Amino acid sequence: MTTSTSARQSTSTGKRGETVASPAIDTASVTALLERGRTLATPVLRAAVDRLAPPMDTVAAYHFGWIDAAGNPSTGDSGKAVRPALALLSAEAAGAAPEVGIPGAVAVELVHNFSLLHDDLMDGDEQRRHRDTVWKVHGPAQAILVGDALFALANEILLELGTVEAGRATCRLTLATRKLIDGQAQDISYEHRERVTVEECLEMEGNKTGALLACAVSIGAVLGGADDRTADILEKYGYHLGLAFQAVDDVLGIWGDPDSTGKRTWSDLRQRKKSLPVVAALAAGGEASERLARILAADAKKTETEFADFTEEEFASRAALIEEAGGREWTSQEARRQHATAIAALDEIDIPEKVRAQLVALADFVVVRER
Amino acid sequence: MTTSTSARQSTSTGKRGETVASPAIDTASVTALLERGRTLATPVLRAAVDRLAPPMDTVAAYHFGWIDAAGNPSTGDSGKAVRPALALLSAEAAGAAPEVGIPGAVAVELVHNFSLLHDDLMDGDEQRRHRDTVWKVHGPAQAILVGDALFALANEILLELGTVEAGRATCRLTLATRKLIDGQAQDISYEHRERVTVEECLEMEGNKTGALLACAVSIGAVLGGADDRTADILEKYGYHLGLAFQAVDDVLGIWGDPDSTGKRTWSDLRQRKKSLPVVAALAAGGEASERLARILAADAKKTETEFADFTEEEFASRAALIEEAGGREWTSQEARRQHATAIAALDEIDIPEKVRAQLVALADFVVVRER
Numbered sequence: 001m002t003t004s005t006s007a008r009q010s011t012s013t014g015k016r017g018e019t020v021a022s023p024a025i026d027t028a029s030v031t032a033l034l035e036r037g038r039t040l041a042t043p044v045l046r047a048a049v050d051r052l053a054p055p056m057d058t059v060a061a062y063h064f065g066w067i068d069a070a071g072n073p074s075t076g077d078s079g080k081a082v083r084p085a086l087a088l089l090s091a092e093a094a095g096a097a098p099e100v101g102i103p104g105a106v107a108v109e110l111v112h113n114f115s116l117l118h119d120d121l122m123d124g125d126e127q128r129r130h131r132d133t134v135w136k137v138h139g140p141a142q143a144i145l146v147g148d149a150l151f152a153l154a155n156e157i158l159l160e161l162g163t164v165e166a167g168r169a170t171c172r173l174t175l176a177t178r179k180l181i182d183g184q185a186q187d188i189s190y191e192h193r194e195r196v197t198v199e200e201c202l203e204m205e206g207n208k209t210g211a212l213l214a215c216a217v218s219i220g221a222v223l224g225g226a227d228d229r230t231a232d233i234l235e236k237y238g239y240h241l242g243l244a245f246q247a248v249d250d251v252l253g254i255w256g257d258p259d260s261t262g263k264r265t266w267s268d269l270r271q272r273k274k275s276l277p278v279v280a281a282l283a284a285g286g287e288a289s290e291r292l293a294r295i296l297a298a299d300a301k302k303t304e305t306e307f308a309d310f311t312e313e314e315f316a317s318r319a320a321l322i323e324e325a326g327g328r329e330w331t332s333q334e335a336r337r338q339h340a341t342a343i344a345a346l347d348e349i350d351i352p353e354k355v356r357a358q359l360v361a362l363a364d365f366v367v368v369r370e371r
Numbered sequence: 372m373t374t375s376t377s378a379r380q381s382t383s384t385g386k387r388g389e390t391v392a393s394p395a396i397d398t399a400s401v402t403a404l405l406e407r408g409r410t411l412a413t414p415v416l417r418a419a420v421d422r423l424a425p426p427m428d429t430v431a432a433y434h435f436g437w438i439d440a441a442g443n444p445s446t447g448d449s450g451k452a453v454r455p456a457l458a459l460l461s462a463e464a465a466g467a468a469p470e471v472g473i474p475g476a477v478a479v480e481l482v483h484n485f486s487l488l489h490d491d492l493m494d495g496d497e498q499r500r501h502r503d504t505v506w507k508v509h510g511p512a513q514a515i516l517v518g519d520a521l522f523a524l525a526n527e528i529l530l531e532l533g534t535v536e537a538g539r540a541t542c543r544l545t546l547a548t549r550k551l552i553d554g555q556a557q558d559i560s561y562e563h564r565e566r567v568t569v570e571e572c573l574e575m576e577g578n579k580t581g582a583l584l585a586c587a588v589s590i591g592a593v594l595g596g597a598d599d600r601t602a603d604i605l606e607k608y609g610y611h612l613g614l615a616f617q618a619v620d621d622v623l624g625i626w627g628d629p630d631s632t633g634k635r636t637w638s639d640l641r642q643r644k645k646s647l648p649v650v651a652a653l654a655a656g657g658e659a660s661e662r663l664a665r666i667l668a669a670d671a672k673k674t675e676t677e678f679a680d681f682t683e684e685e686f687a688s689r690a691a692l693i694e695e696a697g698g699r700e701w702t703s704q705e706a707r708r709q710h711a712t713a714i715a716a717l718d719e720i721d722i723p724e725k726v727r728a729q730l731v732a733l734a735d736f737v738v739v740r741e742r
Contacts, residue, residue: 053553053556053557055556055560056552056553056556114519118515118516118519121511121515122511122512122515122516140493140511141493141559144489144492144493144515145489145493145552145555145556145559147519148485148489148518148519148522148548148552149549149552149556151519151522151523152522152545152548152549152552153549155526155541155542155545156542156545156546156549159538159541159542159545160542162538162539162542164535164538166538167530167533167535167537167538167541168533170526170530170538170541171526171527171530171531171533174523174526174527174530175527177519177523178520178523178524178527181427181516181519181520181523182424182427184516185424185426185427185516185520186424188512188516189426
């Protein structure tokens with residue numbers, strides 16, 4: 001959150017760190033919304049995690065960045081906290097106080113982090129948010145176990161409210177979690193396939209990122225007594241917001257500045273990820289697209305070790321080809337299209353004008369971020 | 372289920388296959404109860420698993436024994452199905468039709484199998500129910516992913532009922548799942564400790580086995596509209612039944628007949644498990660107990676490979692020492708004590724006499740089984 005929008009815009013012509021759209025966002029308002037989400041949700045999240053039996057409480061605290069690997073208090077990067085901010089706004093969308101959304105914010109964060117713990121292990125990712133991942137520090141068994149515990153805790157936090165609304169909220173969260181799992185299954189299966197279509201990639205990203213973001217935007221409203229139609233439309237906004245978010249992530253995953261993203265240069269290329277810029281470039285046709293296809297087909301036959309020996313220049317030349325074939329520009333455009341669809345959904349429901357403006361500001365923020 | 376009680380009793384003086392107690396159980400009644408649970412719950416369980424996206428549906432079907440590793444239909448051993456039988460009886464305990472308990476039976480089975488998938492991976496267990504485990508056949512990522520999916524599905528099956536009772540049932544299932552996870556965390560941490568007390572072992576087994584069995588016995592009643600007190604007392608019966616079940620399992624884990632259990636000879640000793648007979652023998656004091664302690668302390672320093680080279684005789688001599696120190700007899704007595712506590716709990720509530728008799732018969736069955 002330290003990067004100001006104006007600083008970002010001044011560098012937006014550079015090769016690295018270039019982002020996809022520049023709506024005139026109200027930085028102060030978004031910062032305040034994210035801060036409110038963090039301030040209200042974090043103490044409840046920490047109290048929830050404190051319920052875990054040792055050593056799971058410690059492992060979870062490490063994952064959330066509250067302690068370091070040696071167990072000392074830490075103020076590490078705990079993420080952007082877009083979801084808690086959305087869950088509180090969601091309660092306000094239903095005319096309730098933001099605090100009504102807190103259990104929803106906490107439950108969504110718990111599910112999100114359950115999926116990070118398990119995905120990092122399945123994908124063999126050794127770093128997240130500039131730090132070693134849980135399976136790397138505490139071993140695979142703890143990553144599985146603490147992930148499971150966070151998932152259970154998410155349901156517990158909601159269901160112990162004991163209301164009909166809590167049951168409805170948990171049902172929506174459960175369906176979103178199933179989609180999250182479907183998305184991870186697709187992500188894994190695509191790794192072994194030579195070709196993935198743009199549609200398949202969008203479906204996977206809708207499951208992996210859209211579904212839980214959608215739930216963050218409906219869960220507070222459901223807890224605040226909103227009807228199913230209102231919740232469904234809020235989810236529509238959240239789903240497309242998630243796809244916009246992911247399109248930006250996919251651009252950053254190749255061309256992002258390591259200092260901002262906390263990942264290595266050309267991160268997604270190193271993992272041979274079939275992200276949107278790649279599949280769009282391959283689908284585009286033309287000379288650059290065909291050259292890229294031949295190179296990636298040859299890459300696919302290489303072992304992990306051979307691949308790890310690639311130079312910076314080899315990754316840079318692949319990134320340049322993706323850009324030449326139009327994959328980068330298509331993905332940036334896609335982020336803008338999803339952003340527009342998200343905002344248009346808000347016209348279908350009657351929510352307080354201030355809440356609508358804040359949801360728009362958050363959507364703007366999501367497409368201009370650098371990390 | 373093919374072993375008749377009379378056949379078992381006739382061999383109950385043999386070293387292998389000897390079991391812990393011989394209440395006069397009504398075999399026909401128990402067989403009918405287990406069969407009813409299987410008949411009513413399995414189609415709904417299969418329909419639930421069919422909701423999973425490929426390849427998770429196939430991996431789950433393999434885990435449940437419905438198909439073999441090549442994908443061909445199979446009629447493998449899918450377990451004793453004690454939990455579904457209990458969930459249906461649970462509905463009847465609240466005066467509802469057994470069918471009311473079906474979603475509860477299915478949800479409990481899904482959570483049970485979620486934990487098997489993850490535990491087998493964490494523990495490195497290569498075999499379950501005479502077959503290779505999921506992580507061994509389909510890889511660790513699928514074991515994690517399908518486990519996650521089954522856990523989510525369990526909540527989905529209950530919450531889509533959309534009733535207040537379903538919310539209460541899911542809340543109980545969630546709390547039981549958290550205990551299940553606590554128990555697995557304890558089990559893992561005990562592996563690295565030199566000494567575990569009998570109390571710690573019982574607490575771990577109460578979490579790992581008691582909590583979900585308890586939930587199976589309350590979930591149908593909750594879905595049938597039972598109040599919290601009735602549900603709590605049914606859980607008390609189920610919790611102690613679970614501890615009795617586990618005590619029998621711990622005896623079978625050392626002295627069980629491989630043809631019946633589907634595990635290798637001296638299975639728990641091969642895994643250096645600190646199960647009840649072991650911790651009870653170590654706590655007993657006396658010459659055999661002290662010799663056992665010295666031997667196990669030396670064993671703990673050996674590598675997996677050195678340990679794998681042990682002969683049948685070396686395991687047999689350890690088992691004999693555990694028995695000489697009284698570990699086997701104490702565990703058999705403990706199964707009977709827990710069985711008695713379980714049955715006594717039923718006196719605290721007013722449930723139909725026929726249901727009470729069937730719960731007693733199931734408890735009797737649990738302590739005399741050979742697998």
